[in-house]
Amino acid sequence: MAEQFRKPVVDQIYTLNLGPQHPSTHGVLRMLLDLDGEYIVKADPTIGYGHRGHEKMGENRTYKQFMPNTSRMDYLSGMLYNHGFALAVEKLAGIEVPARARYIRVICAELNRISSHLLWFGTYVMDLGGFTPFLYAFDDRERILDLLDRVSGSRLTYSYCRFGGVARDVDSGFVEGTRSFLQRLRSRFPDYHSLVTENVIFIYRTRGVGVVPAELARQYGVTGPNLRACGIAYDVRKVEPYEVYDRFEFEVPVGVNGDALDRYNVRLAEMEQSCRIIEQALDQLPPGPYLNEKAPFRVRPPKGEVYQAFESARGLTAYYLVSDGSACPYRCHIRVPSFGNLHVLEEVLKGTLVADAISILGSIDVVVPEIDR
Amino acid sequence: MGTETGFELIRVVIGLVLVLAFSQLNALFLVWLERKVAGHIQLRLGPMEVGPHGLLQTIVDGIKLVGKELIVPLAADKKLFVIAPILVFMPALIGFLVLPFGPDLIIRDMNVGVLLVFSFSTFTVLAILAGGWASNNKYALLGAVRSVAQNVAYEIPLLLAAMSVVMMVNSLRFSEIVEAQNRIWFIFVQPVAGLIYLICATAETNRAPFDIPEAESELVAGFHTEYSGMRFGLFFIAEYTNMFVVSAVATSLFFGGWHGPFGFGLGIPGIVWFLIKTYILIFVVMWVRWTFPRVRFDQLMNFSWKFMIPLSLANLVVTAMVLKLL
Amino acid sequence: MARLNEVLEKLRQILPADTLSFRDPSRTGTSCCARVGLDRVREVASIFARGGFFLESLTGLDFQDSKELVYHFNTYEPGARVAVRVLCPHGEAAPTLSDLFRSASWQEREVWEFFGIPFAGHPDLRPLLLPEDADFHPLTKTFGVVNAYRKREEIYG
Numbered sequence: 001m002a003e004q005f006r007k008p009v010v011d012q013i014y015t016l017n018l019g020p021q022h023p024s025t026h027g028v029l030r031m032l033l034d035l036d037g038e039y040i041v042k043a044d045p046t047i048g049y050g051h052r053g054h055e056k057m058g059e060n061r062t063y064k065q066f067m068p069n070t071s072r073m074d075y076l077s078g079m080l081y082n083h084g085f086a087l088a089v090e091k092l093a094g095i096e097v098p099a100r101a102r103y104i105r106v107i108c109a110e111l112n113r114i115s116s117h118l119l120w121f122g123t124y125v126m127d128l129g130g131f132t133p134f135l136y137a138f139d140d141r142e143r144i145l146d147l148l149d150r151v152s153g154s155r156l157t158y159s160y161c162r163f164g165g166v167a168r169d170v171d172s173g174f175v176e177g178t179r180s181f182l183q184r185l186r187s188r189f190p191d192y193h194s195l196v197t198e199n200v201i202f203i204y205r206t207r208g209v210g211v212v213p214a215e216l217a218r219q220y221g222v223t224g225p226n227l228r229a230c231g232i233a234y235d236v237r238k239v240e241p242y243e244v245y246d247r248f249e250f251e252v253p254v255g256v257n258g259d260a261l262d263r264y265n266v267r268l269a270e271m272e273q274s275c276r277i278i279e280q281a282l283d284q285l286p287p288g289p290y291l292n293e294k295a296p297f298r299v300r301p302p303k304g305e306v307y308q309a310f311e312s313a314r315g316l317t318a319y320y321l322v323s324d325g326s327a328c329p330y331r332c333h334i335r336v337p338s339f340g341n342l343h344v345l346e347e348v349l350k351g352t353l354v355a356d357a358i359s360i361l362g363s364i365d366v367v368v369p370e371i372d373r
Numbered sequence: 374m375g376t377e378t379g380f381e382l383i384r385v386v387i388g389l390v391l392v393l394a395f396s397q398l399n400a401l402f403l404v405w406l407e408r409k410v411a412g413h414i415q416l417r418l419g420p421m422e423v424g425p426h427g428l429l430q431t432i433v434d435g436i437k438l439v440g441k442e443l444i445v446p447l448a449a450d451k452k453l454f455v456i457a458p459i460l461v462f463m464p465a466l467i468g469f470l471v472l473p474f475g476p477d478l479i480i481r482d483m484n485v486g487v488l489l490v491f492s493f494s495t496f497t498v499l500a501i502l503a504g505g506w507a508s509n510n511k512y513a514l515l516g517a518v519r520s521v522a523q524n525v526a527y528e529i530p531l532l533l534a535a536m537s538v539v540m541m542v543n544s545l546r547f548s549e550i551v552e553a554q555n556r557i558w559f560i561f562v563q564p565v566a567g568l569i570y571l572i573c574a575t576a577e578t579n580r581a582p583f584d585i586p587e588a589e590s591e592l593v594a595g596f597h598t599e600y601s602g603m604r605f606g607l608f609f610i611a612e613y614t615n616m617f618v619v620s621a622v623a624t625s626l627f628f629g630g631w632h633g634p635f636g637f638g639l640g641i642p643g644i645v646w647f648l649i650k651t652y653i654l655i656f657v658v659m660w661v662r663w664t665f666p667r668v669r670f671d672q673l674m675n676f677s678w679k680f681m682i683p684l685s686l687a688n689l690v691v692t693a694m695v696l697k698l699l
Numbered sequence: 700m701a702r703l704n705e706v707l708e709k710l711r712q713i714l715p716a717d718t719l720s721f722r723d724p725s726r727t728g729t730s731c732c733a734r735v736g737l738d739r740v741r742e743v744a745s746i747f748a749r750g751g752f753f754l755e756s757l758t759g760l761d762f763q764d765s766k767e768l769v770y771h772f773n774t775y776e777p778g779a780r781v782a783v784r785v786l787c788p789h790g791e792a793a794p795t796l797s798d799l800f801r802s803a804s805w806q807e808r809e810v811w812e813f814f815g816i817p818f819a820g821h822p823d824l825r826p827l828l829l830p831e832d833a834d835f836h837p838l839t840k841t842f843g844v845v846n847a848y849r850k851r852e853e854i855y856g
Contacts, residue, residue: 129667
């Protein structure tokens with residue numbers, strides 16, 4: 001008799017298409033969900049809608065010509081990707097970078113990281129239905145974009161780094177502007193916390209949702225804030241310090257459970273740590289040249305390869321460059337963090353409610369064009 | 374006797390005309406107010422171009438909507454599809470008949486006024502279901518079904534909260550309920566019931582954070598997916614009219630209706646007090662919409678069945694006990 | 700360093716010494732590079748899988764004489780990245796690692812669609828980024844605009 005009541009009402013599984021055009025702004029991602037009632041039985045992310053052939057382009061452009069491509073892969077971490085590419089080529093070609101340029105690059109990279117996290121924060125809460133923090137976050141982000149615009153000439157896809165330094169020096173206006181921005185951002189964090197972090201509806205939508213166990217994260221190569229939310233304090237800036245990151249004091253925030261709330265908390269804490277890094281960098285900013293004058297105009301690295309890893313806003317990103325001695329790379333491969341971050345959803349989404357899928361997808365912070373390259 | 378019924382008839386007709394006119398103007402105003410409130414909360418200005426501070430924006434948008442093609446999906450149930458937006462309007466207009474705008478400004482002061490408003494508000498659910506079903510669209514139906522579940526669940530604590538007030542006054546007549554608040558508003562006597570009422574009212578009108586059935590909800594576009602042009606406009610206007618009715622009922626039940634604070638009228642006519650209070654409540658509902666994220670559907674249902682209903686029942690029992698003892 | 704040393708110990712035991720080269724991770728990104736044949740890939744990969752490593756990156760290289768697969772394994776310790784290079788002659792298939800590292804199922808799909816190296820035993824070998832019906836392999840040096848097509852020894856000696 002009891003068996004009758006335990007039989008599922010819906011026997012058939014139907015496929016729902018979370019189409020390439022999303023109301024939630026994650027890029028062009030298509031998820032085929034097999035649903036049993038409200039529960040997801042199978043999730044199949046389909047990507048490639050934004051494949052532009054960057055790696056093929058990398059083989060046909062000189063190193064300097066490829067620099068603009070790097071910003072456009074993950075357009076929210078454009079400066080970070082520029083920075084990583086410049087580091088990779090400098091390592092390959094043995095180009096020295098003056099100290100001032102190093103500090104400038106770190107400051108701009110951390111500002112970029114904050115702006116990426118602010119955008120993620122706004123869009124994540126908007127996905128959950130709270131429309132207002134999006135505009136507050138964008139207000140703060142505008143100031144970062146203005147600062148970076150001042151120094152590089154663009155707001156989103158910078159090509160600011162050069163092999164041997166940066167394209168332009170920063171002036172006192174930039175330094176003052178950054179300091180006042182940091183002050184303002186720090187005063188906004190309590191607002192964000194009281195509006196979102198302590199909001200009971202938000203907590204119910206994120207606590208225990210989309211738990212990624214640490215072992216699963218390792219299997220899928222998850223890195224970045226998603227991995228740190230699982231409790232593993234792996235940050236490339238600490239583990240393989242590049243540029244001048246070893247001269248700064250900052251912490252690596254870590255979560256406990258690996259659920260969406262932990263990922264959220266880790267990213268907010270990271271913004272605060274980035275503020276600390278920028279402050280210390282501004283204090284330590286040395287005078288001097290901003291570009292190595294002796295760097296060759298047309299870079300022809302000696303034959304060999306380099307694997308340069310750095311921490312982008314989404315996780316561990318790496319450039320794998322193979323040089324054949326000519327002006328163009330022989331192979332230019334970019335290891336992107338969103339690849340693993342999205343892939344893990346295949347397993348994490350199984351057994352969750354459809355309504356939670358949006359929350360989980362948003363909390364992972366995927367930028368699909370960097371997967372597609 | 375003939376002139377009395379004659380006057381009555383004229384009075385009713387004038388009242389109906391006024392109601393129709395007022396509800397339209399009210400909807401126009403509320404759409405503008407929503408956009409302005411949203412704008413200012415989001416650190417921007419909202420509509421500013423059309424008319425002073427964008428006041429004429431809604432009219433212009435309405436004209437635009439009227440000019441759009443009315444599409445009926447091929448496989449849709451045509452009669453239901455056309456009826457649904459009209460049906461969703463009807464309960465709100467009926468609710469206007471018994472609202473106590475002022476001491477002598479009730480169109481029909483029925484002795485079952487409260488009952489009338491609440492029983493007819495259930496029709497909105499029927500209209501939403503009709504719209505979702507008639508659209509012949511998987512997602513519209515899903516949105517409509519969720520809306521029905523939500524409405525039914527939140528109707529119960531709403532009624533129980535209203536019952537607490539009715540028990541205190543011993544009458545379902547709106548004018549008597551308002552009269553009983555000439556010294557102290559019932560919100561101070563029944564704060565729990567008032568809070569429950571406001572939360573349930575937000576859920577009944579499908580406003581955020583309970584707006585899953587209608588919002589740009591995660592994957593489902595809501596029960597009015599297939600509606601275009603003025604039919605969609607009607608759903609939209611009906612929502613704001615509903616909001617007004619529900620806030621007006623809250624004002625009458627809990628906030629003293631046409632009375633000033635503590636009975637001090639300050640020479641301001643009752644209707645002005647009534648409208649001020651109603652619009653303040655509407656403003657609060659809008660404020661909540663732009664502040665909070667959305668509740669997940671199962672959490673929403675849990676909240677109603679496992680928390681709101683027991684709480685409102687307990688409130689009713691306590692009210693009864695206190696009334697018995699006094 | 701513990702995990703890395705454990706794994707390197709095991710590698711030293713099963714691989715001939717001249718296939719392992721150690722270098723400075725701060726200059727090249729990897730602390731060790733192992734050259735492995737197609738037949739021993741799974742053995743080496745399982746050492747990494749049991750040692751707590753993750754498959755950070757998998758890519759291919761196209762040379763005139765052969766293709767090459769480059770695996771980068773890493774773990775959450777400093778300087779722990781190890782590269783494993785596998786020569787894969789044109790037209791031959793490589794063994795799949797998707798049962799050892801779940802990320803490999805997508806990474807191998809990507810290598811297959813861009814380089815045309817099939818992976819034997821892969822559960823679902825279809826294009827990842829390219830359209831489902833794509834029958835070309837863009838990153839090979841015989842497709843599209845190509846700047847240089849070299850032999851492996853020209854670069855790696």
